Amino acid sequence: xxxxxxxxxxxxxxxxxxxxxxxxxxxxxxxxxxxxxxxxxxxxxxxxxxxxxxxxxxxxxxxxxxxxxxxxxxxxxxxxxxxxxxxxxxxxxxxxxxxxxxxxxxxxxxxxxxxxxxxxxxxxxxxxxxxxxxxxxxxxxxxxxxxxxxxxxxxxxxxxxxxxxxxxxxxxxxxxxxxxxxxxxxxxxxxxxxxxxxxxxxxxxxxxxxxxxxxxxxxxxxxxxxxxxxxxxxxxxxxxxxxxxxxxxxxxxxxxxxxxxxxxxxxxxxxxxxxxxxxxxxxxxxxxxxxxxxxxxxxxxxxxxxxxxxxxxxxxxxxxxxxxxxxxxxxxxxxxxxxxxxxxxxxxxxxxxxxxxxxxxxxxxxxxxxxxxxxxxxxxxxxxxxxxxxxxxxxxxxxxxxxxxxxxxxxxxxxxxxxxxxxxxxxxxxxxxxxxxxxxxxxxxxxxxxxxxxxxxxxxxxxxxxxxxxxxxxxx
Ligand SMILES: [Zn+2]
Numbered sequence: 026x027x028x029x030x031x032x033x034x035x036x037x038x039x040x041x042x043x044x045x046x047x048x049x050x051x052x053x054x055x056x057x058x059x060x061x062x063x064x065x066x067x068x069x070x071x072x073x074x075x076x077x078x079x080x081x082x083x084x085x086x087x088x089x090x091x092x093x094x095x096x097x098x099x100x101x102x103x104x105x106x107x108x109x110x111x112x113x114x115x116x117x118x119x120x121x122x123x124x125x126x127x128x129x130x131x132x133x134x135x136x137x138x139x140x141x142x143x144x145x146x147x148x149x150x151x152x153x154x155x156x157x158x159x160x161x162x163x164x165x166x167x168x169x170x171x172x173x174x175x176x177x178x179x180x181x182x183x184x185x186x187x188x189x190x191x192x193x194x195x196x197x198x199x200x201x202x203x204x205x206x207x208x209x210x211x212x213x214x215x216x217x218x219x220x221x222x223x224x225x226x227x228x229x230x231x232x233x234x235x236x237x238x239x240x241x242x243x244x245x246x247x248x249x250x251x252x253x254x255x256x257x258x259x260x261x262x263x264x265x266x267x268x269x270x271x272x273x274x275x276x277x278x279x280x281x282x283x284x285x286x287x288x289x290x291x292x293x294x295x296x297x298x299x300x301x302x303x304x305x306x307x308x309x310x311x312x313x314x315x316x317x318x319x320x321x322x323x324x325x326x327x328x329x330x331x332x333x334x335x336x337x338x339x340x341x342x343x344x345x346x347x348x349x350x351x352x353x354x355x356x357x358x359x360x361x362x363x364x365x366x367x368x369x370x371x372x373x374x375x376x377x378x379x380x381x382x383x384x385x386x387x388x389x390x391x392x393x394x395x396x397x398x399x400x401x402x403x404x405x406x407x408x409x410x411x412x413x414x415x416x417x418x419x420x421x422x423x424x425x426x427x428x429x430x431x432x433x434x435x436x437x438x439x440x441x442x443x444x445x446x447x448x449x450x451x452x453x454x455x456x457x458x459x460x461x462x463x464x465x466x467x468x469x470x471x472x473x474x475x476x477x478x479x480x481x482x483x484x485x486x487x488x489x490x491x492x493x494x495x496x497x498x499x500x501x
Contacts, residue, residue, distance in 0.1 A: 029229040030264075032257050033237075034192055034222060035184035038199060039177050040209045041153065041217040042085045048152050048176035049076030049119065056215055060158070060169035068152075068174035070114030075303055078103075082176040083126070083307060085208040086150050087317050089178060090127030092202045092324060093145050097314060101126050102306040103150075106296045111168055112155040120179075122298045125149035126307075132202070134194040143195045144183030151177050184223065184234065189253040193246050196220060204350040205324050210389070213244050220249060225270070226260045235260070236270040240277050240284055252277040256284060328353060336366035342374050349388035352377075358395030364402045372398060376416060380423045393426040401429040411489050414438050440487050447488060451496050454479045465501055473497055 047054055050067035066074035090097055101124040105117040130145035155173040159166045180199065186192050200211040200218060211218040225237035240256060243249045255277075260270050275284040323331070325347050332343045347353050352373060359369045381388060401419055404410045410418065410433055418438065421427045433439055441447055454476055455462055464472035473494065480493045 028265075030226045030257075030261055031229045032187055032253070033184050033225050033227060033234055034186040034188075034253065035237075036180075036182045036186070036192065036195065037221040037223070037239075038180040038182075038196065039219045039221075040089075040180065040199075040203055040211060042082055042176040042178060043207065043209050044079055044081040044085065044176055046079060046081075047174035048079050048082050048150070049174055052174065054175045056217075058171055060167070060171065063171040064173070068114075069170050070116070070173075076119065076301075078304060078307070079176065082150060083309070084317055085176075085206070086126050086148060086178050087309070087314065088206050088321060089180070089203055089208055090130065090148055091318055091321060092206055093127070093130040093132050093148070093180075093199075095127035095130030095145060095148060097309060098124050098126055098128060099309045099314075100124065100306060101309070103301040103304045104298045105301050106151075106298055108294055108296060110154070111166070112157050112170075112173070114155065114170065114173060118152060118154065119301055119304070120151035121149035123300070132195065132198050134191060134198055136188070136190045136194050141185075141191075143185045143191070146181045146183050148178050148180050151179060153177050184225075184237075189250040192222065192253060193250060196246065196249070201325050201348070201350070204389070205322060205328075207322065212389070213246070216244070219244070222249065222253060222256075224253060224256050224260070226257060226264070235264075236272050238270065238272065239274045241274060241287070242276050242278075245279075248277065248279040251279065251282065252284060255282065259284075336360075336370070338367060338370045342370050345374060345378070346370065349391075351391050352388045355391060355393070355395050355398065359398045359402070362395060362399035364399045368402050368406075369398065372402065372419065376419050377423065380420065393422050397422045397426055397429055404429055404433060408489050408492075409433065409439055411440055411486070413486055414440070438487060440489050441484060447484070447492065448496060448500075450483050451480055451493065451500060454483060455497070455500060462501060473501075 041054075044054060046052060047063075047068055050065050052065050052068055053063045055063065067076055087097055101121065103119050104122045106120045106122070107117040109116050125147040127148035128146070130148070131142045132145065133140055133142055153172050153175040155168050155170040157166050157168055182195065186195060196218075203209050203211050203218075209217055213219070220243050222240045222243065223237050224240065225235035227233065227235045238256065238260070240252050243252055256275070263270055271286075271289055273289040274287045276287045277284045328347050329343050332338065332347070333340065338346075345352075346356050356366075356369055356373060360366050377391070380386075381391075401415060401422055404418075405412065405415045414433075418427075418429050418432055421432060422429060458476060458479060461472045461475050465476070476497050477490055477493050480497070481488055481490060484493075
């Protein structure tokens with residue numbers, strides 16, 4: 026490569042809002058469910074049906090706008106985007122073109138210790154489409170309208186990102202803000218957060234943007250990073266060969282590791298946008314805006330500052346604990362149940378992180394309750410179980426959210442704290458291992474470790490190693 030190139034990336038991020046009902050009707054937004062069971066005349070586009078706006082959607086969109094430093098459009102409205110596709114029963118999508126609800130925002134990202142802002146051009150509200158289910162055996166396609174009318178916001182960034190790392194940092198930032206707000210669970214694998222990547226390259230030093238392509242179908246952070254690297258290389262190769270980049274939409278195939286053209290600008294449709302005549306304009310009063318602002322929950326940065334102040338735990342731990350709303354919630358709830366912050370942090374930082382990695386899970390997928398973690402910590406604190414047993418029990422808590430007290434009881438895992446019983450076993454171990462006893466008496470401190478191990482084994486792990494150690498020393 027003879028020239029140096031710079032990658033210019035902008036993102037369009039769709040986020041499904043976590044309202045209980047759809048944007049223009051009372052149908053459930055729950056994920057899954059038998060096909061076409063969360064539907065009514067409105068979300069299946071029946072003639073004569075009329076949309077009624079869900080106020081909660083507006084409130085969540087505003088909450089996201091405020092948290093991303095946007096200006097809120099106080100007089101906004103909906104427009105119809107006309108196109109035909111079988112998953113779109115009305116033949117138009119209700120969206121916002123002329124007056125999006127939020128504009129001119131920004132979020133700060135950090136990559137390799139370098140901070141920068143990524144501008145947000147706008148955030149608009151719209152409805153999701155249904156889903157086509159292709160059945161290759163029957164050579165047919167079926168349509169499921171459960172998702173039709175699920176509320177979405179589309180967050181359109183400025184072309185401010187320059188690398189895959191910056192894109193991931195930006196997406197992660199958005200995801201955390203939105204999760205902390207409770208506005209969405211932002212699951213890329215379930216499609217509640219989806220990103221389209223607009224990418225072009227230009228020679229370093231040039232002001233003008235190159236021709237961009239748009240990439241769709243990116244459903245994990247890993248796929249996004251791979252698609253960006255691949256598209257950057259593809260565009261550089263074209264330019265180096267003296268060819269041109271064509272403005273087009275490309276679909277990324279993550280299994281095959283390449284993208285292919287879906288449609289070029291020439292066959293881009295004219296959506297014939299016009300204001301939706303069935304919906305009244307949305308007027309956002311100062312009072313309403315203040316009400317929403319006052320209800321904004323603690324976001325990550327505020328939480329980090331508070332943890333630093335309230336709990337004696339390292340900054341590194343605070344970073345990890347707050348990197349998922351779910352994890353932060355478990356942390357705080359367990360403390361509220363009386364566990365020491367440092368102990369809770371340890372369980373989350375060590376065993377929880379280990380099991381997440383082992384099961385290839387994200388922290389957002391944690392399914393155990395604070396109550397059961399609190400009980401487990403209590404069992405260790407009162408020496409009812411030892412550390413080794415606790416780790417075993419925690420694996421059960423992690424996987425099935427079992428009640429540790431009940432589990433320990435049922436499986437007879439309680440440590441034997443009856444001194445007489447323990448002393449008897451320790452005496453037996455001493456009698457059975459004269460060599461180690463002699464070694465210890467001759468100054469080999471380490472020999473006691475073997476004797477502790479033998480005692481623990483005889484106790485089937487149900488003893489406190491510290492107590493055993495102490496008792497051995499007394500008896501020797
Ligand atoms: Zn409906």
